Amino acid sequence: MKAKMLHAGFVCLYGYVQMGILSKGVHKSYEIGKTIGKGSFAVVKEGIHKASRTRVAIKIVDKKDAVFDAESLEQEIATMKKVSHPNCVLLHEVYDEANKTYLILDLITGGTVMDRIIAIDHFSEKDAASVTADVLNAVHYLHSIGITHRDLKPENLLYASNDPSSPDYNTIKVADFGLSKFVSENSQMKTTCGTPGYVAPEVLDPYLPFTNGYGPEVDLWSLGVVLYIMLCGFPPFYDDSTAVLFKQIRKGEYTFPSPYWDGVSEEAKDLVSKMLVVDPAKRYSAQQCLDHPWIQNAGSYAEIAAD
Secondary structure, three states, X not given: OHHHHHHHHHHHHHOOHHHOEEOOOHHHHEEEEEEEEEOOOEEEEXXXXXXXXXXXXXXXXXXXXXXXXXXXXXXXXXXXXXXXXOOEOXXXXXXXXXXXXXXEEEOOOOOEHHHHHHHHOOOOHHHHHHHHHHHHHHHHHHHHOOEEOOOOOHHHEEEOOOOOOOXXXXXXXXXXXXXXXXXXXXXXXXXXOOOHHHOOHHHHOOOOOOOOOEOOHHHHHHHHHHHHHHHHOOOOOOOOOHHHHHHHHHHOOOOOOOOOOOOOOHHHHHHHHHHOOOOOOOOOOHHHXXXXXXXXXXXXXXXXXXX
């Protein structure tokens, strides 16, 4: 029954049947290969479109899994159907069968930003600025069409290619729209979600004195945390106790400790400090971040200072 309701919901609410939501036939159209990722109630496998031989990623959602959330899946698909940007992972087709739903996505082969942080400890300012600019372009686009991602973190930022000779080697794609929310311009979100170390203060406490719920500004806070980690290799907020961690975040308590930040330019620190602002009304928007001198100069201040 759930599967039928889910499919009917797509037809009635979003009218996307003509845009690739099909009731069967995934195995006729695609060869399904090895597993490349796993989630709470889904696996992601490599796939090949039989007619064109295009390589894709296929997210397979098990609707019989105890933790399967039909509303969450419906929201993810509805959101992704609206997204078309070079710095976002794209959804191409959906096959909604009785027990499983298959999402046909871009195959992204370059690994995550977290993979590279682990491999190289921390980024040069130039590389950190490149990643940040790509994500800001995606976030600016998403916000312009009314979408808040709500779970930006290094694991959800993918490099388009793992081939150093590819023009897409340093291109970032924003992935995992499972927590994304499509909202009208003046509405606020109140659901507490996201990953603890990256979550904005107003998500933890939607009734802070200066806000009623939260809006797209939460994505800029999360990206500020990502930028901080890229520049030094560790997070601005951390404690073994989640309660203590959340207290740090609510107060916006962080520093740029020596010696880890000694070689980082003041311009980079300035951008971080404009993003990690507790009051969302005073936090930089995606456009303001894109206009910041550190982004405009592709993180070259550190090299200038070194000279």
